[in-house]
Amino acid sequence: MKLPIYFDYASTTPVDPRVVIKMQDCLSLDGNFGNPASRSHSFGWKAEEATEEARSNVAKLVNCDPREIVWTSGATESDNLAIKGSARFNKSKGNHIITSKVEHKAVLDSCRQLEREGFEVTYLDPGTNGIVTPLMVSSAITDQTILVSLMHINNEIGVINDIESIGKVTREKGVIFHVDAAQSTGKLPIDLSQLEVDLMSFSAHKTYGPKGIGALYARRKPRVRLEAQIHGGGHERGMRSGTLATHQIVGMGEAFRIAREDMTEDNIRIKFLRDKFWEGLNDMEEVYLNGDQEHRAAGFLNVSFNYVEGESLIMALKDIAVSSGSACTSASLEPSYVLRAIGLKDELAHSSIRFAIGRFTTKEEVEYTIGLVRNAVAKLRELSPLWDMYKDGVDLDTIEWSVN
Amino acid sequence: MAYSKKVIDKFEKTLQEPEKHSVGKWDPSESDVGTGMVGAPACGDVMRLQIKCEARNNTHVISDVKFKTYGCGSAIASSSELVDMLKGKTLEEAKEIKNQEIVDALELPAIKIHCSVLAEDSIQQAIKDYESKI
Numbered sequence: 268m269k270l271p272i273y274f275d276y277a278s279t280t281p282v283d284p285r286v287v288i289k290m291q292d293c294l295s296l297d298g299n300f301g302n303p304a305s306r307s308h309s310f311g312w313k314a315e316e317a318t319e320e321a322r323s324n325v326a327k328l329v330n331c332d333p334r335e336i337v338w339t340s341g342a343t344e345s346d347n348l349a350i351k352g353s354a355r356f357n358k359s360k361g362n363h364i365i366t367s368k369v370e371h372k373a374v375l376d377s378c379r380q381l382e383r384e385g386f387e388v389t390y391l392d393p394g395t396n397g398i399v400t401p402l403m404v405s406s407a408i409t410d411q412t413i414l415v416s417l418m419h420i421n422n423e424i425g426v427i428n429d430i431e432s433i434g435k436v437t438r439e440k441g442v443i444f445h446v447d448a449a450q451s452t453g454k455l456p457i458d459l460s461q462l463e464v465d466l467m468s469f470s471a472h473k474t475y476g477p478k479g480i481g482a483l484y485a486r487r488k489p490r491v492r493l494e495a496q497i498h499g500g501g502h503e504r505g506m507r508s509g510t511l512a513t514h515q516i517v518g519m520g521e522a523f524r525i526a527r528e529d530m531t532e533d534n535i536r537i538k539f540l541r542d543k544f545w546e547g548l549n550d551m552e553e554v555y556l557n558g559d560q561e562h563r564a565a566g567f568l569n570v571s572f573n574y575v576e577g578e579s580l581i582m583a584l585k586d587i588a589v590s591s592g593s594a595c596t597s598a599s600l601e602p603s604y605v606l607r608a609i610g611l612k613d614e615l616a617h618s619s620i621r622f623a624i625g626r627f628t629t630k631e632e633v634e635y636t637i638g639l640v641r642n643a644v645a646k647l648r649e650l651s652p653l654w655d656m657y658k659d660g661v662d663l664d665t666i667e668w669s670v671n
Numbered sequence: 672m673a674y675s676k677k678v679i680d681k682f683e684k685t686l687q688e689p690e691k692h693s694v695g696k697w698d699p700s701e702s703d704v705g706t707g708m709v710g711a712p713a714c715g716d717v718m719r720l721q722i723k724c725e726a727r728n729n730t731h732v733i734s735d736v737k738f739k740t741y742g743c744g745s746a747i748a749s750s751s752e753l754v755d756m757l758k759g760k761t762l763e764e765a766k767e768i769k770n771q772e773i774v775d776a777l778e779l780p781a782i783k784i785h786c787s788v789l790a791e792d793s794i795q796q797a798i799k800d801y802e803s804k805i
Binding site: 574575576578579582583593602612613614617646647649650651652653654655663668669 | 674679682686687689694696708709710711712713715716717718719739740741742743744746747792
């Protein structure tokens with residue numbers, strides 16, 4: 268077993284070695300380095316063949332037409348293009364957008380920008396399980412609503428929104444439905460021939476592909492229209508200009524092809540490890556699993572260790588790579604907005620750790636980490652005045668804290 | 672978080688050998704104990720500092736210190752650093768301790784300066800509590 272151990276697969280994943288080999292073939296003079304837009308020679312034709320094969324692999328994973336896939340630089344750009352592009356194109360039809368408080372910043376900040384341009388945005392509160400229901404969406408739709416943007420799998424707690432039912436609501440009301448699926452490719456089956464989703468964002472690097480490449484699915488029937496955000500040559504049917512990054516695209520295509528093949532097996536193993544991990548922690552005192560227990564993607568374990576601050580726990584677990592909802596790990600000094608939005612008290616948000624398990628996690632790593640976590644939490648609680656008070660039966664909510 | 676080696680060392684040593692680093696508590700009602708508790712769970716840090724004092728030559732000297740801290744690595748390191756500064760000081764000397772001394776000793780990053788401020792507040796409160804008993 269090698270240290271440090273990586274438990275941050277929801278942040279990014281290592282590139283699968285099979286993907287690396289494919290990408291290497293698209294860089295040098297001996298390889299497929301051409302510009303896919305070059306029409307006048309075989310270098311260009313060959314590069315185009317490779318990017319189109321990749322497009323087809325991405326399309327197959329989510330069961331759509333390859334012509335519905337637009338290459339971008341990543342899910343952040345896809346979210347920007349989907350939200351700003353569709354809202355600006357459709358502004359004559361209405362000015363209201365619906366999203367939720369637990370979305371990724373790429374969605375929230377795009378919505379904030381549209382607010383500055385005069386759009387109105389409703390930020391839905393999910394339930395305490397982290398899920399946004401179809402009813403919450405339908406209740407918020409007005410005759411001005413043009414767009415609903417929600418995530419498929421939440422990146423902090425891993426809970427799954429029912430995009431099938433939400434899609435029925437939006438389609439019936441004639442509202443565009445955008446789904447940020449950055450976390451869900453390779454983790455959940457997605458069938459866009461059945462789902463009533465108009466726009467869907469993808470990222471390569473969350474699915475064992477390279478960073479710097481993503482895609483946006485833009486439905487053809489019924490056709491969703493977008494205003495381009497990047498101009499310069501009219502690539503990708505005018506929706507996203509810029510020379511296609513052959514090696515990146517080929518990497519994403521191969522990563523998504525592997526995801527299609529390995530998804531079932533990967534998820535059985537990952538879920539087994541996740542459950543084993545939780546079994547190793549859940550008998551500890553004052554430990555809470557955040558987010559819905561049932562509707563959750565396999566790799567996510569977001570746990571609050573009450574009376575222990577998350578950043579100090581991360582420091583105590585120095586051989587383990589995880590992330591925390593604690594304010595102290597962020598520049599803003601605010602605890603996780605996702606955990607707060609699902610109703611967690613600030614102190615539990617400060618005490619949270621996200622363990623994200625992935626394709627290369629082993630049973631040995633999980634067992635080793637359980638031991639480390641138990642030991643670190645026990646030691647930090649020895650240091651914690653709050654743990655003392657809890658043990659002495661003091662109700663912390665009754666104390667007047669000196670807030671500075 | 673780019674912590675200095677000093678913060679990391681202090682944090683790790685305190686965690687590994689809590690008793691040696693004055694982790695613990697006394698009964699706050701003892702007449703020779705002063706207790707200061709600052710911060711709030713919702714803000715992510717709470718420090719409880721206790722000083723044990725004895726009267727000596729017309730003044731009071733801090734003979735021993737105990738603390739417990741809930742908070743980030745630098746909050747724990749800051750309290751532990753403060754404890755080292757306090758032992759053997761008179762109350763007058765202890766009152767003069769400024770947060771900047773902790774910042775300098777641990778090379779705290781700018782975003783963590785509030786940890787040292789909290790530590791300074793905790794000693795002021797503990798002294799006030801002790802003085803209210805004499």
